Amino acid sequence: MTGGARVEDYLALLKPRVMSLVVFTALVGMLVAPAAINPIIGFIAIACIAIGAGASGSLNMWYDADIDAVMSRTINRPIPAGRMVKEDALIFGLVLAVFSVTLLGLATNWVAGGFLAFTIFFYAVVYTIWLKRSTPQNIVIGGAAGAFPPMVGWAAVTGTLSWESFALFLIIFLWTPPHFWALALYKQGDYGAAGVPMMPNVVGEKSTRKQIFVYSLALALSSLLPIWLGFSSWIYGAVALATGLGFVWLSVRLLRAPEGVEMRRTARSLFTYSLSYLFLLFLALLIDNFALRLGVI
Known part of the structure; x- marks a missing residue:
């Protein structure tokens, strides 16, 4: 496998289609929360959630490179297509994860930052590494990772979680x-x-x-x-x-x-x-x- 990945390959690691839905549901959670947030802080929070989602996608593609290579809808992803080495995706994902969690915690509160960290961990480790290849309930349990973003958005505004x-x-x-x-x-x-x-x-x-x-x-x-x-x-x-x-x-x-x-x-x-x-x-x-x-x- 060769390196020499392009900018668009790194963007592909972020899973932009999935990210768009994550960002939108997180934004709704933020805007319907019963409190106001400074628009600049709100923008930073949404950017952090988007980057965190991208980190999850990158870590997922790092670990799943072998099965991506045999599935028609994933075979053209950067790693199985030979445009990127696995280690680059791993490093990229880890850097984005640390950056997004740290910035969200500092910009808003550590309830939101900690919950974003848990979301990334849940998707990358609990779902991708543990559940996906071991049980047909992989989507049922692992789906929680994709459901957390509106709660992270809510927590960014209120500092708490709620019913x-x-x-x-x-x-x-x-x-x-x-x-x-x-x-x-x-x-x-x-x-x-x-x-x-x-x-x-x-x-x-x-x-x-x-x-x-x-x-x-x-x-x-x-x-x-x-x-x-x-x-x-x-x-x-x-x-x-x-x-x-x-x-x-x-x-x-x-x-x-x-x-x-x-x-x-x-x-x-x-x-x-x-x-x-x-x-x-x-x-x-x-x-x-x-x-x-x-x-x-």
Whole structure:
């Protein structure tokens, strides 16, 4: 394997697509928190969370270089493509992790800094190194790492955690299994070749589709928690209800789809929908919160 990595290769290590969702959910957690934050400090906090997410991505690609080399959707990543040596990704990830945690702690508070450190550790060590290759529950447990950012954003403003921030965590936590299992249903060959025990490869398609349906129901119900906890109103509630029903409907279609091409097509539809679902839900919460603060509703 050769070195000579370009700037764009280092950017690829950050997993910018994943980072964008992390940054957005963290920003929502920060903006709906019941306190104000200096805009400059807020910008620094979001930058730190983004850098921390990038650190997690870099450490993930360092450790998973071997399986990335046999999966069609990851084979062109910098390390398996031969544009970067593994050690560079490891050093890059560790430097970003230390920098982001330290700066967030100094700029805001050490509850947020410590929680960001825990998030990076959870994704890089608990999920990537331990769970991903050892259990079909890898996404269920490891998904917590992707659900922490709104709590980190909340903590950056308030210096504490709360039931409200936990509700945001729970929504993303319950969204993660059906999102990734839908992907795994039409990418079984990749995961099988890489030896990653994703749910469809271990328990089969039928059981996976049933579990997707159960998680979709739990997700739709959990999305109503902001209303129950009193930090959203009917604007968010209407969006949460409509998008939640859409998620459940697609999971029912997947449950009933005949095996083969139709099942894979429906799984892909659910995966695509799940990408926009989380964005729409958190955007609705943000708009709703602004409307409440301005006294519009």
